[in-house]
Amino acid sequence: MKKRLSRFLNWTILLGCTILVCLFLGIILFDIFSKGMSSLSWGFISQPPTKGMTHGGILPAITGTLWLTLITTLFAVPFGIACAIYLNEYARPSVLTSMIRASIRNLAGIPSIIYGLFGLALFVQALHLGTSVLSAGLTLGLLSLPYIITTTEEALKRIPDSMREATLALGATQFETIKDVVLPKALPGILTGVILTLSRAAGETAPILFTGVAFYINGSTTSVNQEFMALPYHLYMLSTQHQSIEQVRPLAYGTAVVLILLVFVLNIIAFYIRFKQRTQQ
Amino acid sequence: MDQIKLSAHSLNLYFGQKQILKNINIDFPKNQVTSLIGPSGCGKSTLLRCFNRMHDLSSDAKIEGSIKLDDLDIYDKKNSVTEIRKRIGMVFQKPNPLPKSIYENMSYALNIHQFPKNEIQKLIESALKESYLWEEVKDELKKPAVKLSGGQQQRLCIARTTVLRPEVILMDEPCSALDPISTRKIEELIVSLKKDYTIVIVTHNMQQAQRISDKVAFMYLGELVEFGNCQDVFQNPQNELTKNYVGGHFG
Amino acid sequence: MDVKKRETTDWLLKQLFKAIGLITIVLLGGIFMMLIYNSIAFFAKVNPVDFFTGYQWDPGSVDGNYSILPLLASTGLVAAGSMLIAVPLGIFTAAFLSEFAPGKLQAVLKPVIEMLAAIPSVAIGFLGIVLVGPGIAKLFGIQNGLNALNGSVLLAVMALPTIITISEDAINAVPKTYREASLALGADKWATLFQVTLPAALPGLIAAVMLGLGRALGETMTVLMATGNASAMPGGFLDSIRTITATIAIEMGEVPYQTTHYFALFAIAAVLFLITLAINFLGEYFANSLRKFQA
Numbered sequence: 001m002k003k004r005l006s007r008f009l010n011w012t013i014l015l016g017c018t019i020l021v022c023l024f025l026g027i028i029l030f031d032i033f034s035k036g037m038s039s040l041s042w043g044f045i046s047q048p049p050t051k052g053m054t055h056g057g058i059l060p061a062i063t064g065t066l067w068l069t070l071i072t073t074l075f076a077v078p079f080g081i082a083c084a085i086y087l088n089e090y091a092r093p094s095v096l097t098s099m100i101r102a103s104i105r106n107l108a109g110i111p112s113i114i115y116g117l118f119g120l121a122l123f124v125q126a127l128h129l130g131t132s133v134l135s136a137g138l139t140l141g142l143l144s145l146p147y148i149i150t151t152t153e154e155a156l157k158r159i160p161d162s163m164r165e166a167t168l169a170l171g172a173t174q175f176e177t178i179k180d181v182v183l184p185k186a187l188p189g190i191l192t193g194v195i196l197t198l199s200r201a202a203g204e205t206a207p208i209l210f211t212g213v214a215f216y217i218n219g220s221t222t223s224v225n226q227e228f229m230a231l232p233y234h235l236y237m238l239s240t241q242h243q244s245i246e247q248v249r250p251l252a253y254g255t256a257v258v259l260i261l262l263v264f265v266l267n268i269i270a271f272y273i274r275f276k277q278r279t280q281q
Numbered sequence: 282m283d284q285i286k287l288s289a290h291s292l293n294l295y296f297g298q299k300q301i302l303k304n305i306n307i308d309f310p311k312n313q314v315t316s317l318i319g320p321s322g323c324g325k326s327t328l329l330r331c332f333n334r335m336h337d338l339s340s341d342a343k344i345e346g347s348i349k350l351d352d353l354d355i356y357d358k359k360n361s362v363t364e365i366r367k368r369i370g371m372v373f374q375k376p377n378p379l380p381k382s383i384y385e386n387m388s389y390a391l392n393i394h395q396f397p398k399n400e401i402q403k404l405i406e407s408a409l410k411e412s413y414l415w416e417e418v419k420d421e422l423k424k425p426a427v428k429l430s431g432g433q434q435q436r437l438c439i440a441r442t443t444v445l446r447p448e449v450i451l452m453d454e455p456c457s458a459l460d461p462i463s464t465r466k467i468e469e470l471i472v473s474l475k476k477d478y479t480i481v482i483v484t485h486n487m488q489q490a491q492r493i494s495d496k497v498a499f500m501y502l503g504e505l506v507e508f509g510n511c512q513d514v515f516q517n518p519q520n521e522l523t524k525n526y527v528g529g530h531f532g
Numbered sequence: 533m534d535v536k537k538r539e540t541t542d543w544l545l546k547q548l549f550k551a552i553g554l555i556t557i558v559l560l561g562g563i564f565m566m567l568i569y570n571s572i573a574f575f576a577k578v579n580p581v582d583f584f585t586g587y588q589w590d591p592g593s594v595d596g597n598y599s600i601l602p603l604l605a606s607t608g609l610v611a612a613g614s615m616l617i618a619v620p621l622g623i624f625t626a627a628f629l630s631e632f633a634p635g636k637l638q639a640v641l642k643p644v645i646e647m648l649a650a651i652p653s654v655a656i657g658f659l660g661i662v663l664v665g666p667g668i669a670k671l672f673g674i675q676n677g678l679n680a681l682n683g684s685v686l687l688a689v690m691a692l693p694t695i696i697t698i699s700e701d702a703i704n705a706v707p708k709t710y711r712e713a714s715l716a717l718g719a720d721k722w723a724t725l726f727q728v729t730l731p732a733a734l735p736g737l738i739a740a741v742m743l744g745l746g747r748a749l750g751e752t753m754t755v756l757m758a759t760g761n762a763s764a765m766p767g768g769f770l771d772s773i774r775t776i777t778a779t780i781a782i783e784m785g786e787v788p789y790q791t792t793h794y795f796a797l798f799a800i801a802a803v804l805f806l807i808t809l810a811i812n813f814l815g816e817y818f819a820n821s822l823r824k825f826q827a
Contacts, residue, residue, distance in 0.1 A: 010722050014632065017624035018641065021696070024689050025648045031663050032655065079552055086549035092340035100553050103560040109743075109812040110563065111750025113777045114801050117784070118563050121570075125789075142559060149556070162377040166438075169333060170390035170445065171367035173542035180389070185380050196650075203652025206752035206777070210784050232654040232753070239658050240757055249662070256655050267650050271643065361535045395534055 032256045039254030053216060053238070054247055058255055063220045064133065064213075064228035065262070069202050071137025071224065072144055076201075077194055079141075080148025087149070088156040089178055108146040115143045116207040124211055134224040136212035140201045147200070151193020155186040188277040192270045199266035203259065205232040215241070231259040283310030286479040287332060287369075287449050292346035294327060294336070301327050303503045305346075309449075309496070314471060314480045316490040316511075319500035320526065325483045326374075328500070329451050332481065333369045334362050350449065367394055370442035371451040375458045376434035378426035378441075383418050386426045386437055390445050408444035412436045412470055432463025439470060443478070450474065452482040456489065468493050487527060491515055499523045567805055570798030574598075577792045583799065589763045589779065591793040598796045600803060602765045606680070606773035607804070609766050610755060611748040613684025614691055618748075619741055621688070622695030623730075626740075629696070630703045631725055649693035653753040660686045660758025674770060678760035681769040686754045691744035698743060702736020703729060735818040742815030746808050752777040776804045 043057055050056035083100075091097045119139025129135045159182050167177045183190075205213075214227040215237055221228040238252040239245065287309040294302035302324050309315050317325040327336075334355060336342040348355050355365045367390075379386050387405040396404065409415040414436045418429070426437055435455060442450055452471070456464040471480060471493050484490050490497055490511070497514040499507045499522070507514060507523040518524040575583070578598050586599025629641055660682050668685075669677030706729050714724040730737070760772025761782065774782075780797050787793045 007720070007722055011632075014624050014628040017621050018628045018633070020621060021625050021648070021692060022641070022644050024692070025644055025651075027663075028648075028651060028656070028659060028689075031659060079555065082549050082552040083556060086546075086553040090546050090549060091553070096554075100556050103556040105816065106809060106812055107556060107560055107563075109746050109750075109808055111752065111777060111804060111808060113750070113752040113780050114563065114567070114805055117780065117798065117801055118566055120784070121566050122562070145556070145559070162373060162375060163379075164338075165335065165371075165373060166377040166379055167389065168338075169335070169366055169371035169373075170393070170441065171363040171365075172390070172393050173363055173538050175542040175545045176393055176538070181379055199650060203650075203654065205652075205654045206781060209781055232652050235658055236654050236753060236757065239661050252658065256658055259652055260655055263650050263652060264647065267647065271646075361539055363539060364535050393538070 029260075032253060032260060035250075036253035036257035039250045040257055044254055045258065048219070049216065049251075053242065053251070054244065058229075058231070058234060058251075058258065060217060060220045061229040061231045061234040061255070062258065064217075065202055065231045067133050067221050067224075067228055068137050068140065068208070068230055069198055071134060072140040072201050073194075073198060075138055075141035076144040076148050076197070080145050080194075081152050081190065083145075083149045084152035084156060085178060088153050089174065089182065104146045104149055108150070111206075112143055112204055113206040113209075115139055116209055116211060118142070119207060119211040130225065131210070131212040131227055132225045133212055133221055133228040136208040136228070136230075137224075139207045139211045140204060143204065143207055144197045144201050147197040148194060151197065152186075152190050155189025155193060156182060158189060159185050188273050192274045192277075195266050195270040195273070199263045199270070202266070203232055203263050205230075205236055208233065231255060231262065235259060283313065285309070286311040286351065287481070288349050289328075289331070290347045290349070292328075292331065292344070292348065294324075294331065294345075295343045296339070297341045301503050302331070305505050307498060307505055307508060309479055309481055311479050312475055312477075313495035314475050314482060314493050315496040315498060316494040317481065317483045317498050317500060318485070318487070318490050318526070319506075321485065323500040324503040325500050326453050329371075329453055329481060329483050332449070332451055333366050333371050335371070337362060367445055368447050369449045369451060370445060370447035372435070372438050372442055372453065372455045374454045376431060376438050378429070378434050378437055381426065382423050383426050383429070383437065384422040386441050387444055390441065394445065404444055408440045411443055411474070412440035413466065414440055430463070432459050432466060435459060435463065435467060436470065439467070439474075443474065447478065449479045449481065452480065454483050454485065457485070464489070487515075487529070499526060501526070563805070567798055567802035570795050571802045573790075574792065574795035574799040578796070587765055589774075591783070591787075591796060596792060598792070598799075600776070600800050602763055603774060603776045603779050603800060604803070606759075606763075606766050607749060607775040607777070609769070610680050610683040610687060610759060610773060610775060611745060613680060613769055614687035614748045615741065615745055617684060617688035618691045618695055618744055622692050622740070622744065623699050623737055625692075626696045626699035626703055627725060627730065630700050631721070631729070645693050645696055648689070649697075653690060653751060654757070656686050656690055657754040657757030660754065665758060672770060676760060676772065678758055678772060679770050680759060680766060680773045683755045683759040683773070683775075684769065686758055687748040687751055690751060690754060691748045694747055695740045695744040698740035699733075699737050702733040702740060705736060706732045735821045739815045739819035742811050742818065746811045746815065749804070749811070750777065750808055752781050756781050776800050 045057055045062060046059055047057035048059050087100065116139060119135060123129045123135035123138050124131055163181050163185060164177050167181050208230060212227050213230050213233045217227055217229055235252055235255045238248050238255060242248050285308045289305050289307050292302055292305040293300065305328060317329060319325050330336055331344065332348060336344065344356065350368060353360060379389060387408065388401055391401050391404060406415065409418065414433065417433060426434065429437060456467050468489060471482065474480060494511045497509065497511050498505055499514060501522050507518060507520045514523065515527050518527060583598055583600055586597060587601060588597040588599050589602050590597040629638060633641060664685055665677030665682045667677065668682050669675065710728055710732055711724055714728040755775045756778040761774045761778060762772035763774040766773045780801055784797050787797065
């Protein structure tokens with residue numbers, strides 16, 4: 001009898017914890033979507049803010065985030081993939097290789113605000129790129145690098161050696177083997193990792209705080225040397241820094257909805273690619 | 282006397298501290314099929330992979346001694362490994378077609394080795410015919426190679442190797458993943474190929490070794506125990522170990 | 533011949549890939565050097581003893597008080613609070629997922645956890661302002677819900693996906709034979725879980741907690757938005773606090789270049805960097821000991 005009671009209790013505790021975790025997601029989504037959907041309209045995403053940001057939309061924040069993510073991608077993806085290729089395809093176990101791996105693991109654990117400081121010191125000040133979407137994008141690129149390397153390497157690891165041997169035995173060089181067989185075969189896995197990393201980067205705020213993000217810019221960002229608005233920073237600003245916070249709350253909710261939708265769409269694309277790849281095999 | 286095509290001299294191979302091959306000396310005669318037999322773990326596949334430098338990729342493999350293709354020392358640093366692999370083709374245990382179409386599987390090596398474009402079509406056709414695959418696939422060359430049956434895939438892998446007109450073909454238990462009918466087809470193919478190529482094949486199947494080989498090499502614990510004509514090794518083995526193995530007492 | 537060209541290309545690209553691989557070491561070294569260089573500039577002006585023992589962070593005052601202690605205490609308090617919530621919740625959820633949830637339920641729960649991980653920190657901070665903070669204020673009958681407790685709850689939500697995922701891997705990595713042995717001896721599923729599986733997975737669970745803790749310590753936006761930003765020494769969970777990350781975020785945008793205050797922000801960043809580095813090393817140490825135990 002006592003045993004059954006304790007078993008029941010155990011079961012309840014474990015299930016309860018799991019339900020609570022799901023509930024967290026439910027509450028977050030419910031609160032933001034129930035209060036934010038009413039702010040969404042075509043005008044909200046296609047117009048710049050007006051009247052001291054108490055009216056209008058969030059167009060420049062959307063385009064700014066797209067700019068930022070584009071620069072992050074252009075920088076982090078080729079470098080990340082190249083590094084993963086070196087580690088998985090060329091590198092032999094050595095002191096150097098384990099140093100690279102240790103660096104990657106530690107880079108992934110560094111707080112994002114420290115990347116912000118590094119971006120400020122390196123890109124904004126030392127390289128004179130100024131506070132700009134370029135500086136911010138490169139900073140986010142550095143932050144994303146370890147994740148892209150890790151996920152790409154995992155995708156490369158899943159390609160069996162027999163695939164590589166097939167072309168090597170035909171007299172292909174290692175690079176030809178990578179280019180013609182390994183990369184095409186690993187592409188869905190690499191893409192999944194890249195998209196998930198970018199969705200993370202798009203939602204980051206701390207690294208862009210001192211590297212180029214702006215409260216408000218007139219018009220949209222048109223060149224990489226300009227400052228820019230970004231969705232996560234816009235949400236931060238509307239919810240803490242605006243002079244009439246209560247008045248702009250609906251706009252803040254609307255921004256949160258757009259930001260979460262953007263991140264979820266990227267995640268769903270990544271899940272879809274992964275799902276398709278799994279069912280094909 | 283047979284003309285020697287490929288040979289190993291005082292070959293030792295270590296994986297880390299462990300010695301896998303011990304002082305192997307062997308000559309493979311031209312245009313004959315030589316089978317490497319022996320219990321699993323005896324080093325026969327490891328030996329086979331020495332001949333086209335497949336161990337280059339494993340970081341802890343260390344090789345001593347020499348391997349010669351005619352008079353070319355294949356481990357000499359001056360010699361290009363890609364050239365050597367073009368001359369010494371390899372077919373693996375499990376069929377491993379490239380994730381491309383049948384045609385691209387055949388044309389891949391021709392393209393990277395820069396064969397003249399106008400010859401490619403002809404070369405592919407004749408190699409596929411040689412592997413008895415042409416009639417089965419000629420209307421669907423654009424189909425992904427992985428859609429073929431296991432036996433067809435393996436014959437494609439053989440054709441993909443022969444299309445380069447190599448001098449030697451190494452085969453690492455090419456039938457172990459196949460059904461009996463496909464195995465028979467591949468065996469016939471191997472026998473028919475020997476007029477043009479020197480073939481070294483690893484097999485654990487005694488009947489197969491007897492059916493297809495001219496020469497047989499028996500290996501045990503990293504050493505070459507006995508090497509001779511197929512009939513001699515099977516009917517009249519000199520070594521006690523060989524006798525027990527071919528007699529089916531262990532392995 | 534062209535073989536030469538192909539093999540040269542191969543060699544060149546290999547060197548290129550290697551050089552790019554080296555960038556990761558340079559990057560880590562660069563971040564470290566930047567922090568150290570600026571910290572040295574700071575300690576040339578401010579006594580390290582004052583930095584580590586004082587009670588006030590008030591760079592605006594006339595004589596400039598640069599003590600990291602209130603910020604460190606805030607950071608520690610909010611992170612410890614988040615672990616108190618997230619560790620039991622995360623490990624029990626992971627246990628449920630790997631030991632008891634049927635396959636179909638797992639297929640639903642995994643994406644839920646991944647979606648939770650995907651929500652931007654700024655959105656969680658926003659909820660701290662509009663939902664959790666006011667809730668806490670009401671619950672405890674206080675004026676302002678933007679305090680350490682609020683931050684802890686939010687950070688717990690953010691650390692959960694990390695803790696759950698890695699704990700689940702650790703639990704799954706426990707050899708099946710352990711469980712079978714225990715079950716064969718007549719222990720039921722629960723006794724097996726609590727007395728065999730979880731203890732065996734302990735190094736992995738600790739690694740999970742360490743990584744979760746690293747995430748909580750390094751998080752900026754959530755604590756910046758939701759903990760009230762009072763840089764005084766915190767007295768408890770219902771006090772407003774200001775973490776190291778939030779301090780950098782608030783003040784870096786306003787300080788003049790290369791002033792004492794500017795260098796001070798790098799110095800506190802260096803301390804945070806070293807703490808997270810140590811935690812990552814610990815986590816890795818435990819993760820490795822799990823791997824060894826499996827082999």
